[in-house]
Amino acid sequence: MDRKTTPPARPDKGSDTGPNKGRTREDRLKSALKANLARRKAQIRGRGEADAGRDADTATETDKD
Template sequence: MNRKAASDQPKKKPAPREERLKSALKANMARRKAQVRARDDATRTNKEK
């Protein structure tokens, strides 16, 4: 019944270290994905020639 008291408490934020690791992981995944895509494009164009 007392929902206002529960909503007054701020949500617990993750530790800054955890945030840094998450963003680094995202960046690494994106970089790897881009590298794979570039490599696939390069092999595809070489095979077409």
């Protein structure tokens, strides 16, 4: 019988190489969540400003009549 050899061991994606050296999964998830929340807050602020501008335009148009 022929035995299949196991493939050589590959380093995990969480190995100690690259810019994220030594970071745990929890740390990566926490920083990703923080970035996502900041992005969503910025989007909401942008929508609020756009809505405020639209309301101001609407108010001036109705005042003209």
